[in-house]
Amino acid sequence: MSKFLTKAVAVGAAAVLALGAASCGNNREGEGQTGDAPAKGFAADSLIGVALPSKTSENWVLAGDLFTNGLKEAGFKSDVQYAGASTTVADQQGQISSMVTKGAKVIVIGATDAAQLSTQVKQAKEAGAVVIAYDRLITNTGDLDYYIAFDNFKVGQLQGQALLDGMKAKKATGPWTVELFSGSPDDNNSAVFFNGAMDVLKPLIDKGEVVVGSGQKEIKQTAIQGWKAEGAQQRMDSLLTSTYTGSKTLDGVLSPNDTLARAILTSIKGAGKPTPIVTGQDSEVESVKSIMAGQQYSTINKDTRKLVAETINMVKTLQTGGTPQVNDTETYNNGTKVIPSFLLPPVIVTKANAAEAYANDPKLSPLTK
Template sequence: MNARLRRVIVSTAGLALALSMTAACGKAGGDKKDSAASGDNKSIGLLLPENASSVRYESFDKPFIEAKVKSLCADCKVLYNNAEGSAAKQKQQFDTLIAQGVKVIVLDAFDATSTESWVKEAAAKGVKVVAYDRLATGPVAAYASFDNEKVGELQGQALLDALGPQAPDDNIVMINGDEADPNAAQFKAGAHKILDGKVKKVVYEQSGEWKPTVAGQKIGAAITQLGKDGFQGVYSANDGMAGAIITQLQGAGIKVPVGGQDAGLDAVQRIVNGDQAYTIYKAYKPLADSAAELAVDLLQGKDVKTVATTTVDSSTDKNIPAKLLDAKIVTKANIKDTVIADGLYKATDICTADYAAACTTAGLK
């Protein structure tokens, strides 16, 4: 074999060896990437809907979920984003989490009717979605919330109680939540179930869109249409809207029972002060804990039915494993036995200088 031929053979062999090593390295890198995409990461996505009409998400849901995940999985981390009232922004956040390799997402959808395609795409990539607080459309793996129709029933009953024995002669105004939110429809259905036939009439009913400014505008329109004496009570789907409604009523010189939902600190203070009749307390920690447990179980490949004790149906899917919790009516008479007893607030949180006298009257110290 001449020297030239030997050089060709050696060069060819060297090239082949280099190509095989490159392919091997590429395959090893690919395996590493595939392994990450297969779900061995320790990240759980958390997407919450807004922070304008309710302080609960930043103050309670987020820290409670983060703490529970940490207690169940010490090396897990929560990747959090808030949609700030934008379905489009939440979709971008959802897509980013999937691109980051997250295999479980806890989703409190700003617009639950728009999520079907998101959740389907996620499922196709092996990403599990836990619907949180409101039931997202699409093949979600599990759901944690309250029995929302029962919440509406509690709201309706609390308003009846606030109206008293003259309720059958009273007209009421209803300012409901966002029509795009399935929870709002359930609250509304539950409230009507209790109120219909037990008050004289619902004389004005509109959506406040979960926005205090909109709710204030709607109650203003009701006052213009019905007059100051045209209604004797107001159902508000949540506390944020109730606050705006009460402000408008006070400005017009109208004093009627108004109730809400969420047990926000400002709402509890309004109750102590006699401005708001009631709120609905949905204990955030048990809800957050349930969602965190479901998420960690899904991440670790465990059966969620140890947490999810029932099933629910959405408009797109059936028999979704679910954990549904109970809520409570909060009035001035039981603040101490509900939100204070559960540690949601201390008496000192509620009884600031502006409410000190009202707290003394209510027996809160």
């Protein structure tokens, strides 16, 4: 006879017996408050959830620490979680659900895949939590409340301009030969960076002053899945083999961030080619060292401290029942609605201004001396 059912049921049976089978007659949670606007303020020691991607870059690790300490200082209880390295999306979905279960009042999400969280954002919203997208805009959902980030289009523009400036400084007149790299296609920001850079570079490419050596100018051709260093290194290796074997020289590489920039430089060094102008972003320690050593040309300083501090300010405002300050209510459409955004200005850093730019950064400023 089917022992299965018996067993399956016995699983829970034991549980119930142990619990004294006492749970009947609970009222439905959250009845009548579904879909309402976020409540007017909440207790000052409420739980704030922070879900971040896996620890693949220093920035996220730093952001996590800053959130943990900052929220504690502000008197909140915090739950800061990172996604796992291999099962990022599923982990993050589970973590956000858990935060909702725990009754978090505000959930700050640095999305791993910004298009795959709409179910969890909806769940959070229905439970009455305010959802803030941190650094990466969550798409395909009408339930997102705020977006806070550095102005990423501006980041792209600065990168494009730095690339030009660097190449001009080395070789006064064009045409300059460049290669383009862009970030992970599942990261909403990748396209924003790339478009920002192309905003500067495209007119020159059209005029023929800047030449993309391999001809790979489309974002799909230049994307590096998962922002993986090994992906960038492989692509650069292939480009060097396919395009730069002869006398052709490479003047510059547009790299969307520091991790990729260093991988690109490794690849170029491995091939024994002269170091081109390589851009970057994030001000990672290794890259700042590289810039000071004259290898990588530029990076972007998006001070994670400021961004986290602004996010915590938003949480504080929400706690008192106020409306957080935003400075852009037009640009960031996530496919369903325009998300009120607070954008911070990024700063370009080269060897020339590094000491000044990192003056307030305890970790980076010693490197610039």
